[in-house]
């Protein structure tokens with residue numbers, strides 16, 4: 001198979017034809033931060049956290065395929081600030097109280113905040129009023145923590161062959177909706193792949209609080225991206 005040569009931050013790498021920048025980078029031990037991209041899903045490019053400068057233009061690395069001679073800038077102060085601003089906006093747009101969240105230590109948004117050195121909001125907190133859907137016997141949905149990444153919408157459809165979630169509204173009015181009046185009216189099961197797919201503490205199993213003690217959770221042990229970067233060390 002013909003390989004494509006390209007560079008990331010001046011380092012020459014190879015990619016398979018049709019491979020995205022994100023996947024090609026990971027194969028070479030280069031972590032590109034991302035949130036909406038998820039294993040077994042076709043990439044979507046909605047959160048823009050994986051933005052890189054690609055031949056001079058900002059592109060989402062999860063959807064942009066590599067081409068011969070492509071020049072990718074990933075680890076630069078400009079890209080760092082761009083991604084940090086996106087993460088900052090995700091925090092202030094919802095109600096994220098990490099210290100009280102069962103997902104703390106396993107949350108990809110929190111782990112990215114640590115990686116980017118975010119300790120306090122850069123923008124004004126919007127403090128929206130959002131509901132908590134506790135209607136389902138085994139799973140709850142906390143809209144306060146939803147970052148609208150769309151993983152649940154796509155995992156429910158593409159992996160579970162159901163249609164439990166959808167988006168409604170546009171722009172700042174965009175919201176996650178369940179297929180019914182409340183979660184209990186959907187055909188969601190606690191064993192569905194969708195339940196584990198949420199990157200934050202918005203879609204969670206009930207009755208599993210503190211199964212793993214604080215301090216022993218995934219991102220308490222290693223920063224996000226570590227597993228990819230250690231391939232290169």
Ligand code: SF4
Pocket residue numbers: 145146147148149150151152153176197198199200202203
């Ligand atoms: S509930 Fe979770 S997976 Fe679904 S859109 Fe919100 S943050 Fe993403």
